Amino acid sequence: MAAETESQYLHVLSAFLAMEPVDSVIALARGCTGGLITESAQRFFWEMCVKAAANGNASYAKKLLKKLISEVELDNGEVLDEVYEEYALYMSAASKEYALVKENTRITKFISFLFPEGLYKHPSCPSSRKLVVPLQCSLNMLEGDTGCSIWPSSLFLSEFVLSFPNLFANKSCFEVGSGVGMVGICLAHVKAKKVILTDGDLLTLVNMKRNLERNHLNYDDELLKQTGEAQSTVVKCIHLPWETASESELSEYRPDVILGADVIYDPSCLPHLLRVLVALLRRQPKRDKVSLETGDTAQQGRSPVVAYIASVIRNADTFNAFLTLVDQMDLSITDVTTELSPQFRLLPYMHSYDRSSVRLFSISSR
Ligand SMILES: C[S@@+](CC[C@H](N)C(=O)[O-])C[C@H]1O[C@@H](n2cnc3c(N)ncnc32)[C@H](O)[C@@H]1O
Structure with a gap:
């Protein structure tokens, strides 16, 4: 052509x-x-x-x-x-x-993020005006406990990550309910230091790993060691059902930023999801950061941990239940949809994606 x-x-x-x-x-x-x-x-x-x-x-x-x-x-x-x-x-x-x-209900969609001319310089490829992300997904929206489809909030969160690369570059990022892995691929693109993608569904996790491979992101530590491949962002895929994730496991991750797209929909899962968020938001001081003079264990120079949760509010009762739990667990939540809305539409051709239906919340410890 x-x-x-x-x-x-x-x-x-x-x-x-x-x-x-x-x-x-x-x-x-x-x-x-x-x-x-x-x-x-x-x-x-x-x-x-x-x-x-x-x-x-x-x-x-x-x-x-x-x-x-x-x-x-x-x-x-x-x-x-x-x-x-x-x-x-x-x-x-x-x-x-x-x-x-x-x-076989699996298909491959190629999601093209189109950057406006002169308005956006991509960190990994300043001359390129588009980022094409191939994603294997399912025609059946319920496959893999809904995790094998692309949901609108992950399109929003991906646009958000690509529009505000400085919020994620060189940060350790942790996503809950990652589904097909698109947000993680965008995080690697803006040069996050570390990307941990998690999901509670094993079929979804297999599909997610396939998508990382298709996007030339190596998630396998062993393989990385064998090939000696230099990859600027370390990406990991972890099986993490919110119900069984232990406090000690969660305290190991210590992310700078937590992300989640379309994870507020099942009322029975919400207390578990909130427990996971609370544990991740409570950053444990690293032992090697203890000051020899003062014995002080506070971490220096790191901004407070924040969670960005994008969601389509399909059911007001479910969302209110989420807000009640947020309050009970001593977290603070702010609707930052307007403030942090991606300035440019990176998916202008995608008429099936109604960006205005998605809300973005920032959550942190009080
Ligand atoms: C609606 S999908 C959203 C997927 C992806 N974030 C997106 O927006 O395209 C919800 C995701 O959360 C995961 N999930 C649901 N309940 C979960 C639980 N209890 N523990 C861990 N993951 C869960 C599902 O497997 C699925 O991948």
């Missing part, structure tokens, strides 16, 4: 790769061609669909081509032969492919 075509269709391409609803992808294409679906737009989609099918996302490609054909026909336009042929191919392979899709 010519470079200029690629830049013209940047939003369309990003939406396609993120597997946005096909109506939305076609609407974006109409937006950049002035209304009609041009021949070059058809050719662009055809090429993308061929690639998607080769990557195992044939069923999405088929849906898109079907929509494309019907829209071009509605416009009384001419559908390109290759578009018809590609669609016919999926139709003839339909029964075989459907059987496959039924067996």
Whole structure:
């Protein structure tokens, strides 16, 4: 594809790769061609669909081509032969492919964070204006105890991390209920010193590790030692069900920043989640920091630990129960959605993501 075509269709391409609803992808294409679906737009989609099918996302490609054909026909336009042929191919392979899709509900979405020109310098690659994160996820939102899907709060938290890199660079970051691992990948990108991703679901953890590998992040200490690979950010994946996490285990982590996206939804889990947050927010002084003169164990030069929790408030009772527990556990909570809202939309093409539905809270010990 010519470079200029690629830049013209940047939003369309990003939406396609993120597997946005096909109506939305076609609407974006109409937006950049002035209304009609041009021949070059058809050719662009055809090429993308061929690639998607080769990557195992044939069923999405088929849906898109079907929509494309019907829209071009509605416009009384001419559908390109290759578009018809590609669609016919999926139709003839339909029964075989459907059987496959039924067996394997995993797909790969490519989430492209687009940085506005001149407004953002990325720490690891100042000249690059986009960060593309491939993520294996599930078509079934409930798979892996909901942890194999991408939820809106993690899109928000990822935008937040990329928009305020200084809050995380060189910090030790700890995420609860990490799901597919996208926030952790963004944290590694802004050069967090250490990233600990956790989840209570084992299937989710396997999927998360796969995603770290796909993003060239090595989570395995042993492998790191063997290959001698120099990686600026240490990333770890840990099985951490809130119900059974012990105080002694939690006191070992001592993060600077705690993160969580869409973890406030199950009332029965909330007391356990809060207990975990309390333990992580209470930073234990390190023994090696004891002053020889005064015997003082206070840590110097480190700002107070803070937790950033992004959440869509789907049920007011559940959220109020969360607030009550926060108060009972002597934590303070502030809604920082407006104050710390990412200044620029890094996912402008993603119409399925309603950023305004997400709230961001900062929580700390009183
Ligand atoms: C709605 S998903 C959100 C996933 C991810 N943070 C996102 O926003 O895309 C909730 C996540 O919390 C995890 N989770 C739920 N209950 C948990 C518990 N009791 N202990 C640990 N993790 C839990 C789930 O496995 C899942 O990964």
